[in-house]
Amino acid sequence: MGRNLQSSRRLRPVDLARGHGLSTQAVRNYEEAGILPAAGRTPHGHRTYTPLHAKALGAFLALVPAHGHRTASSIMQAVNRGAVDEALRIVDESHAQLLDDRRTLQAVESALRDLGPAAGSGPGSAFIGPLARKLGIRPATLRTWERAGLVSPRRDPRTGYRVYAEADVRDAHLAHQLRRGGYLLEQIAPLIAQVRAAGGTEPLEAALCDWRRRLSVRGRAMLTGAAELDAYLSASTAGTASAGRGA
Structure with a gap:
């Protein structure tokens, strides 16, 4: 039948x-x-x-x-x-892949929370040595991150030293948290670019909410x-x- x-x-x-x-x-x-x-x-x-x-x-x-x-x-x-x-x-x-996307979102959200209010505050600039010590990494690591586009310090015109502005300090903290989470530099770079395009971490919250919504819809x-x-x-x-x- x-x-x-x-x-x-x-x-x-x-x-x-x-x-x-x-x-x-x-x-x-x-x-x-x-x-x-x-x-x-x-x-x-x-x-x-x-x-x-x-x-x-x-x-x-x-x-x-x-x-x-x-x-x-x-x-x-x-x-x-x-x-x-x-x-x-x-x-x-x-x-x-969906699970990996969820984990990436969670890592970004966790990294942003761990930044805390002090991550981008302070005198407004820092040199490579003090910033590296604050993060618990080597200055060479910061230079590697710079080549990968994760941080973009300016150069002091008189000394040639790298000067990390407040936004650079924030980006370095965010990169540090994501690296601790096991993310590769090429995975971190577009996320840092999103933070910069949003003008900071607070405007990025809307993008993260939309990202979370889209993952739920896909699930x-x-x-x-x-x-x-x-x-x-x-x-x-x-x-x-x-x-x-x-x-």
């Missing part, structure tokens, strides 16, 4: 497209890309789809906001060529995508089993 329902109910490309708010060309493109299983053909060569194709399309459209278009495509392509384990591995890797989308993918896998498995019994 289940097999007959899947095979006898034929859907035109326009039926599939309208049901998901797409164009018929988009549906054809998804099939050609392997995101949908291959369509059947009428004697006149017209494509015909089934409810299974609708489930595949629904799964893909649910996976896109969760994993991005490229990753969602890779997941569906793997499933449709029978490589379910590979598809699940891709899903796992995307979940791991919820992953739940929805997983449910739709599981439904498609179950339908595919049931259809394969029915076809085997019929043979």
Whole structure:
């Protein structure tokens, strides 16, 4: 009964497209890309789809906001060529990336909290030796951070010594906290750039709140995508089993 329902109910490309708010060309493109299983053909060569194709399309459209278009495509392509384990591995890797993004956000938030009000206060400038001692690092480390763009001290025109302004001291403290958290210089640089662009750590709070919101939205989308993918896998498995019994 289940097999007959899947095979006898034929859907035109326009039926599939309208049901998901797409164009018929988009549906054809998804099939050609392997995101949908291959369509059947009428004697006149017209494509015909089934409810299974609708489930595949629904799964893909649910996976896109969760994993991005490229990753969602890779997941569906793997499933449709029978490589379910590979598809699940891709899903796992995307979940791991979300977890890594959450940890990065937590590290930034923790680093900003640990800066404290004194991190950017004081006389307004510092030399490399005193600043290095305050952070518990070597002056050479500060010079490395400068080459990586984490701090940008000016040079005293008379002595040539590095002079760290209040914002540089703040950036050095933030870099120090993130380095202690295990982050690489190339990972820290864009975060420091965000702080500078925001004009300090306080305006960055709005960006962090938005970042946190987007991670939550993505996490919820992953739940929805997983449910739709599981439904498609179950339908595919049931259809394969029915076809085997019929043979």
